[in-house]
Amino acid sequence: MKESEQRQIFNDWLDGYRTLLFKVIRAYAFNTDDQNDLFQDVCLQVYRSIPNFKAESAVSTWLYRIALNTAIKWSTKEKKHADGHQEIGTMTQVLEIRDEPKDERVAWLYSEIKKFNEIDRSLTLLLLDGYSYKEMSLMMGISESNIGVKIHRIKKQLIENSKQYDYGV
Amino acid sequence: MEFEEMQKIWNEQKGETMYAINESALHQSITRKKNAASRRINKVEIGLIIINSLVSIILLVDAIVDKEGFWDYAGAFIVMLTVVFLVAFRYRRKKEANKYDRSMLGELDHAIANTHSILQIATTMVYWYLLPVGFYSLGKMIYSGASLERWLLIVGLYTLAFFLVQWERKKMHIPRKERLLSLKRKLMEE
Numbered sequence: 184m185k186e187s188e189q190r191q192i193f194n195d196w197l198d199g200y201r202t203l204l205f206k207v208i209r210a211y212a213f214n215t216d217d218q219n220d221l222f223q224d225v226c227l228q229v230y231r232s233i234p235n236f237k238a239e240s241a242v243s244t245w246l247y248r249i250a251l252n253t254a255i256k257w258s259t260k261e262k263k264h265a266d267g268h269q270e271i272g273t274m275t276q277v278l279e280i281r282d283e284p285k286d287e288r289v290a291w292l293y294s295e296i297k298k299f300n301e302i303d304r305s306l307t308l309l310l311l312d313g314y315s316y317k318e319m320s321l322m323m324g325i326s327e328s329n330i331g332v333k334i335h336r337i338k339k340q341l342i343e344n345s346k347q348y349d350y351g352v
Numbered sequence: 353m354e355f356e357e358m359q360k361i362w363n364e365q366k367g368e369t370m371y372a373i374n375e376s377a378l379h380q381s382i383t384r385k386k387n388a389a390s391r392r393i394n395k396v397e398i399g400l401i402i403i404n405s406l407v408s409i410i411l412l413v414d415a416i417v418d419k420e421g422f423w424d425y426a427g428a429f430i431v432m433l434t435v436v437f438l439v440a441f442r443y444r445r446k447k448e449a450n451k452y453d454r455s456m457l458g459e460l461d462h463a464i465a466n467t468h469s470i471l472q473i474a475t476t477m478v479y480w481y482l483l484p485v486g487f488y489s490l491g492k493m494i495y496s497g498a499s500l501e502r503w504l505l506i507v508g509l510y511t512l513a514f515f516l517v518q519w520e521r522k523k524m525h526i527p528r529k530e531r532l533l534s535l536k537r538k539l540m541e542e
């Protein structure tokens with residue numbers, strides 16, 4: 184595949200699926216520098232994955248898988264900006280926060296997602312975006328029954344915590 | 353709030369853009385990171401292979417020129433063994449890179465295997481490189497009657513190298529492997 188062709192596909196994907204990528208970034212990175220760092224890592228992996236994309240799955244599924252896998256591995260990095268180990272000045276700023284979601288309940292959902300461990304965060308994003316157990320099982324590499332157990336626990340926690348939110352509003 | 357309601361709220365994000373992307377900076381960053389990542393993967397292995405090959409050749413030439421150079425022959429042989437090991441190690445690592453699937457579990461297994469490889473190299477550096485080459489240097493110094501300053505310098509350098517390799521192992525690679533294993537446990541547990 185030619186470099187120009189790969190770049191064109193990358194630009195098309197970025198235009199069409201940026202919200203999906205942003206969801207993952209926001210669920211795994213909690214300050215601007217970390218979000219920039221993770222977004223660049225995700226974009227690099229997406230770019231590299233283009234020659235391997237065989238259209239056996241939807242582009243959104245492919246991108247979700249790459250973004251989540253990158254975010255999971257990124258979360259084990261020693262030098263995240265949140266740790267304060269890396270010079271913030273040397274960081275390339277490619278993302279700028281533009282709009283906070285209009286519905287404050289979206290912000291509440293993100294704050295709930297952050298409370299889960301790294302694996303459950305991935306499942307919660309997929310669950311909220313309507314993926315089936317079978318699709319999740321393929322993306323995560325674990326059995327559907329294991330997915331079912333985790334999802335049950337996640338839903339229970341979300342619903343339970345939403346009661347406090349409902350009372351607070 | 354019911355879960356279905358949460359999904360509806362979640363779907364409201366579709367028309368929203370949380371961030372603005374500086375696309376030219378993004379493309380520059382991708383190009384830079386792409387090159388840096390390829391360099392990082394090969395740097396340690398290829399660097400060690402080249403350095404050790406050169407050291408081995410120098411020792412071998414020394415041994416041939418200096419007719420009584422048993423220690424140079426022994427040293428060249430030891431260092432050449434490390435080159436053979438590194439080449440075999442690199443070949444095996446590359447061959448195994450394609451066996452992992454693209455699921456989260458596959459990616460985690462791959463990352464764990466990569467970290468394990470780095471740990472193996474660090475361990476090998478200590479027990480199969482620094483120690484044999486260290487003993488070789490000491491043997492040669494005893495044989496040739498080296499000065500006290502030379503003894504202090506050589507022993508000091510080997511001790512420093514030993515602690516640096518151990519420090520890198522303990523502070524960077526072992527914690528990362530543990531974090532990856534912990535993620536795998538979280539993924540597998542019910």
